[in-house]
Each structure stands twice: as C-alpha cells, then as structure tokens.
Amino acid sequence: MKIEYYLVLEALASGTPPGRISKMLDMEPHDVEAIINTLQERGYVERRGARYVLTEAGRKALEEWRERVRRELGDAAELRRAGREAEAWQILERWLPALPILVGLGVVSLALWKLLTERR
Numbered sequence: 001m002k003i004e005y006y007l008v009l010e011a012l013a014s015g016t017p018p019g020r021i022s023k024m025l026d027m028e029p030h031d032v033e034a035i036i037n038t039l040q041e042r043g044y045v046e047r048r049g050a051r052y053v054l055t056e057a058g059r060k061a062l063e064e065w066r067e068r069v070r071r072e073l074g075d076a077a078e079l080r081r082a083g084r085e086a087e088a089w090q091i092l093e094r095w096l097p098a099l100p101i102l103v104g105l106g107v108v109s110l111a112l113w114k115l116l117t118e119r120r
Helices: 003-011 017-022 030-043 057-082 087-106 109-118
Strands: 043-046 053-054
Touching: 003 017, 003 087, 003 109, 017 030, 017 057, 030 043, 053 057, 053 109, 057 087, 057 109
Parallel strands: none
Antiparallel strands: 043 053
C-alpha cells in the first residue's frame, strides 16, 4: 500500500475524522474519502455511525506497517551513528515527507526524528 493509505489508517485509528485528516495530510477531502473507500473495500476499515473504525485486518496491517517504519528508521539511525550517511539517507528519503505526521501520531519518537534529520 502507498504511504498515504497508512497515514489515513493511523489517523483513523486515533479517531480523527476525515475532514481533519485532509487538513493534517494536506490532501483534498475527496482524495481522503477515496482512500477510505479503498481501505473499506480491502477490509481494513468499516463505518460505524458517523465514525470510521479499523477492523482486525486494519489493526494488523497498521501494526505491521508501524514495525516496518520503526525498523527502517532505526536502521537509518544506526547507519548515521556509524558515519554511513549516504546509506542512511537512502532509507530516510522514503519516510522523510511523512516524518512530522508520524511523530505527531506517536509512531516515531521526536528523539529519533531529531537524530535522523539533524545536519552533521
């Protein structure tokens, strides 16, 4: 899945409504709705009244994604500590656009973000 799908899953998991998700992710509301519809079709999200909630499959997919993000960013941090900047940035570039959101949602710690993004 695309990173935007996981970011929407993260936001929905925290109870954020679609209107706020579109502002938070700087996306058009209809794009967020399209992603939510796709997530529903894949069985990751269901609507309960006015809210969207993650299904068991959605929670599992989200946890697997969180572990992947943490593992890859942890690898990047270790590479930076070892002075292997180019390799670290190859990993980091994939996640850099989403890092502020991931920190805000609590997926990535602020300390890790600072370590990864500080200039040396």
